[in-house]
Amino acid sequence: MKTLVAFLLGTALVALPSTLFAQEKGGVINVATIGEPPTLDPMSSTADLVGIVTQHIFETLYTFDKSWNVTPLLAESLPEVSDDGKTYTIKLRTGIKFHDNSDMTSEDVVASLNRWMKIASRGKQVAGFIDKITAADPATVTITLKQPYAPLTSLLAFNNSAAIIIPAEKQDEPMKEFIGTGPYMLKERKADQYIQLVRFDGYKSPEGDSNGYGGARHQYLDEIRFVPVPDPNTRVEAAISGQYDYVDSIPVESYDKLKDSTASQPVMLKPFGYPVFVFNTKEGVAGNVEVRKAIRQALSMEDMLAAAFGSKDFYALDGAIYPKSFSWSTDAGVEGAYNVADPEGAAAAAKKAGYNGEPIRILTSRQYEFHYKMAQVAAEYLKLAGFTVDMQVVDWATLTQRRTDPKLWDIYITHSPFLPEPALIGSLSTSSPGWWDTPARKAAVDAFTSEVDPKKRVALWADVQKAVYADAPFMKIGDFNAVSAKSVKLEGVDPAPWPYFWNASIKK
Structure with missing residues (x-):
């Protein structure tokens, strides 16, 4: 099976691997995770x-x-x-x-x-x-x-x-x-x-x-x-001081501080992926597709991205699930449904859909600080649209457990790297938390996954994206770049969305 991906993740897996150089055997590395x-x-x-x-x-x-x-x-x-x-x-x-x-x-x-x-x-x-x-x-x-x-x-x-x-x-x-x-x-x-x-x-x-x-x-x-190391600021300071050999998921606003460190250096994947708000389509207030669309109508993706990432060096406003550098990129379904930022219109749409003040339970974590910042902005827009917001801030492990129970949440916030095969996107599966399962999903996804001709699959993917915007099982917020840090003594670690440490060594 040949993938259709026309680009490599930023300069991620393109650079000559560090393992071309002689590397020392032995030693221990410490990797700080979220x-x-x-x-x-x-x-x-x-x-x-x-x-x-x-x-x-x-x-x-x-x-x-x-x-x-x-x-x-x-x-x-x-x-x-x-x-x-x-x-x-x-x-x-x-x-x-x-x-x-x-x-x-x-x-x-x-x-x-x-x-x-x-x-x-x-x-x-x-x-x-x-x-x-x-x-x-x-x-x-x-x-x-x-x-x-x-x-x-x-x-x-x-x-x-x-x-x-x-x-x-x-x-x-x-x-x-x-x-x-x-x-x-x-x-x-x-x-x-x-x-x-x-x-x-x-x-x-x-x-x-x-x-x-x-x-x-x-x-x-x-x-x-x-x-x-759950606290993002602690991860930043640990990277700057060289306390860890590799530090995952650094807030992007710390990029310049990292560049000035003598102990570590920043690692950036550009573009890395996209933040996403996933709806619970199975139970609760978000089970109503028109309420989901009203929530989407209320939100400013631009303001959420700016709050989460600051400089446009680290994000791009883009409603297509894949950016232009991918052959999967399509604008199908996007127009009029992305970055609408219309709380007043959303209030009218929610009322027409039968929304009656029920709490919108947003599940998020501060371990990924950009998730939390987006949630804060979203909450304010939703309040302007007349929604009642119940923000639930938990650690990431708890979030991944809670999202499996449809009785506990209405929206959870996550992110994904751009994946080489769209069928790998978890929310397309009916068993993934969110449980999107409609005739439109089945028709579009089944046609896409059963077709083996690469050119035909590109067109069929556009139909899947149309179904995503029509049913609103999740909302893409935009594109973003990811920043991590590695020790200047660590060799053999090439940028990757899921960093790996076979091939890694410590410079003696």
């Missing part, structure tokens, strides 16, 4: 934080190279696809060991993919298209589809709600033992203190040069420690 991950089972969560940590422990059959093409990881090669597009034959790499030193076989892959389809939101997205998954021999897996499904390999490659491969006999729900095939294995987790990963000596790296998330995965480091 908080404590809600789980270490990447199948059961779509939180980016979970993927960032667990991609070092667990691996998938495929991953993405620096050009966002699907590339083999635990698979030996890309799948052989039958002429009718319904049968995928996947050859596995041999000699792969799990962290308990057992050998990976097709039996483990079949069991893992079945678990993925049962508990992962993206696995559930695929499940309806799959007839059966079988082990043809110890090193071959066959996936038989009911109909062609173009995004399959991209979904198998994604590290978010990930189709990780774990031992067939360790498929507990919830996961009890964190046994993967990755270059690092879990040694210790102390809640709210650190997650300690150590080198797995039995690791078998893919061959070839390092290439984005694909290719060789070197184990230069002895140990990686992920440390939760």
Whole structure:
């Protein structure tokens, strides 16, 4: 499956990898994250934080190279696809060991993919298209589809709600033992203190040069420690002082301060992705599509972006889900529905829709400070439109838990990198929090995912975006650039939306 992405994430995965230079082996790095991950089972969560940590422990059959093409990881090669597009034959790499030193076989892959389809939101997205998954021999897996499904390999490659491969006999729900095939294995987790990963000596790296998330995965480091640092200002000061080797998610207004630091340097992804307000379409006041549209009508996306990111160096006003640098970019459905900033008109629309003063429960977190700033601006516009606003500010782990219960919220605020395959967008799945499930969604999304011709898929994606604007399951706020920081002593870490630390080393 070839992706249609015409650009690379900023200069992210384009630069020559630092691993071209000689690197030292040994040492420990400390990585400051935005908080404590809600789980270490990447199948059961779509939180980016979970993927960032667990991609070092667990691996998938495929991953993405620096050009966002699907590339083999635990698979030996890309799948052989039958002429009718319904049968995928996947050859596995041999000699792969799990962290308990057992050998990976097709039996483990079949069991893992079945678990993925049962508990992962993206696995559930695929499940309806799959007839059966079988082990043809110890090193071959066959996936038989009911109909062609173009995004399959991209979904198998994604590290978010990930189709990780774990031992067939360790498929507990919830996961009890964190046994993967990755270059690092879990040694210790102390809640709210650190997650300690150590080198797995039995690791078998893919061959070839390092290439984005694909290719060789070197184990230069002895140990990686992920440390939760929920307060964004604390993360900034820690980066400036060099307290951590890598600091994730720095408020963009700290970019200049970081440039002046002698201990760390800023890392910017441009453009990174988009903030998004997700509606609960299943229950509560936001279950009414006309109320959702009235809320959208009230809001100034421009003011929210300005409050969140300050300088236009860090954001762009854009209602299209993909920016112009993507072949997926389309204006379908956007006109008249984005950045309307009309509280008075929204008040009339809400009244006509039957809104009667019920609280709009907005779920957000200060661990991503830009989420909170956008929520503050949105609340003021909604109040001007006559809405009652109940702002619920919680830590990120709590937010990811609460959003799974449709009784607890009406809007939650999150963000997403621009993904190489639109079908990876979580909100398109009926099982993702928000639970968008209408005839318009089904018609547009099913047509898009069942088409394999790349040119036809671009046109069909425009229909999906039209349906998003017509049903308002979520609101894109705009485009933004992401800033992190890394120590001047840290080598081999190339900018990426989910930073990874195989290939990283410490300059001696």
